[in-house]
Amino acid sequence: MKIHLVGGFLGSGKTTAIIQAARVLMRRGLRVGVVTNDQGKYLVDTAFFRLADLPTVEVTGGCFCCNYADLDSSLEHLVQSAQPDVIFAESVGSCADLVATVVKPLLSLRALDAGPSSFSVFTDGRLLRRRLLGQPLPFSDDVMYIFDKQIEEAGLVVINKADLLAEDALDEVTRLFQARHPGKTSLLQNSLAEGGVEGWLALLETGSFNLPQASLEIDYARYGRGEAQLAWLDEEVLIEAREGDAAPAVRQFIRAVLGAIRSRGAGVGHVKFILAAGGKEVKLSFPALEEDGWEALIPGKTGGQARLLVNARVEMDAAELRGLFRQALEECGAEFQEAGVDYFHPKQPNPTYRME
Numbered sequence: 419m420k421i422h423l424v425g426g427f428l429g430s431g432k433t434t435a436i437i438q439a440a441r442v443l444m445r446r447g448l449r450v451g452v453v454t455n456d457q458g459k460y461l462v463d464t465a466f467f468r469l470a471d472l473p474t475v476e477v478t479g480g481c482f483c484c485n486y487a488d489l490d491s492s493l494e495h496l497v498q499s500a501q502p503d504v505i506f507a508e509s510v511g512s513c514a515d516l517v518a519t520v521v522k523p524l525l526s527l528r529a530l531d532a533g534p535s536s537f538s539v540f541t542d543g544r545l546l547r548r549r550l551l552g553q554p555l556p557f558s559d560d561v562m563y564i565f566d567k568q569i570e571e572a573g574l575v576v577i578n579k580a581d582l583l584a585e586d587a588l589d590e591v592t593r594l595f596q597a598r599h600p601g602k603t604s605l606l607q608n609s610l611a612e613g614g615v616e617g618w619l620a621l622l623e624t625g626s627f628n629l630p631q632a633s634l635e636i637d638y639a640r641y642g643r644g645e646a647q648l649a650w651l652d653e654e655v656l657i658e659a660r661e662g663d664a665a666p667a668v669r670q671f672i673r674a675v676l677g678a679i680r681s682r683g684a685g686v687g688h689v690k691f692i693l694a695a696g697g698k699e700v701k702l703s704f705p706a707l708e709e710d711g712w713e714a715l716i717p718g719k720t721g722g723q724a725r726l727l728v729n730a731r732v733e734m735d736a737a738e739l740r741g742l743f744r745q746a747l748e749e750c751g752a753e754f755q756e757a758g759v760d761y762f763h764p765k766q767p768n769p770t771y772r773m774e
């Protein structure tokens with residue numbers, strides 16, 4: 419059995435790539451399972467993996483490092499219930515220091531053949547390029563500290579969303595990356611393309627050079643400050659049209675949320691929705707540098723009711739984030755009910771184990 423640990427910043431494309439990679443492996447006849455991870459409890463990504471028919475278990479309410487026992491029992495549960503040949507474990511996008519707190523403990527505390535065999539870190543190529551050029555990014559310095567530390571500790575860096583960079587920008591990001599991180603393996607990838615993850619999978623299969631040996635030097639006070647500047651909001655919403663279709667109210671709600679976040683200039687880790695309406699489920703996802711075109715994903719006829727599972731990770735005050743979601747709902751032009759509303763700032767990271 420192989421365990422591939424996948425880290426990297428919020429919205430960098432971890433879930434997308436894991437689903438594509440799992441499809442390729444399943445076509446080859448392998449059994450694949452997934453462990454998701456988040457500080458929150460109601461996860462769009464878990465719902466999305468399950469939509470893709472992937473056996474998925476969750477470690478919620480904190481990162482893998484601070485919930486090591488949960489990670490260990492989740493892995494065990496997955497092994498018993500799905501007998502996977504390959505497991506992908508996706509860590510929450512605000513987490514760093516995984517070599518010391520997850521990779522090494524898994525290797526030393528689990529049976530030899532059940533430890534991780536690779537640790538990939540994903541990064542949005544556009545954010546990485548800006549960072550390497552010293553251009554401004556929509557996050558504070560402490561949040562960018564986490565972004566940098568994630569890349570520093572990676573065994574293998576996937577420079578993702580290559581389709582969103584022009585040819586010369588791709589050359590530039592590769593050159594700048596190699597100059598900054600000499601000797602680190604990196605790979606340009608478009609996870610949305612047919613066969614786009616084949617190169618990554620081939621690297622994962624080549625063995626242990628993808629598993630870093632060195633624990634990070636990291637300032638936990640600064641790392642904790644960065645995490646604490648990010649706000650988490652999770653909730654389930656039922657939108658009911660007063661008459662006719664619920665789709666216009668859903669569009670209005672999402673438009674208002676994005677507009678309110680943008681008008682505050684707040685950095686978006688990601689804002690994600692699973693929309694269930696008219697017998698269909700779709701995922702709507704807004705990473706740091708969002709693209710247009712999402713409105714076309716909302717089914718034309720939803721019927722009078724739409725259910726939304728919402729996960730937002732944004733650099734702002736959590737109560738303010740909650741307030742703007744609530745206001746967008748009140749102004750969406752339909753009846754609504756909220757359930758499972760949860761908003762907070764992540765706690766100071768306090769790993770179960772830390773191995774030098």
Ligand SMILES: Nc1nc2c(ncn2[C@@H]2O[C@H](COP(=O)(O)OP(=O)(O)O)[C@@H](O)[C@H]2O)c(=O)[nH]1
Pocket residue numbers: 426427428429430431432433434435463511540578579580581582607608609610611688703704705
């Ligand atoms: N253009 C482009 N978009 C991508 C790529 N990979 C992921 N995305 C999009 O980026 C957003 C965040 O992806 P997701 O896999 O949820 O990121 P995660 O938070 O790291 O798990 C989604 O809207 C994806 O469709 C890619 O290679 N190219």
Ligand SMILES: [Mg+2]
Pocket residue numbers: 432433434463508
């Ligand atoms: Mg994800």
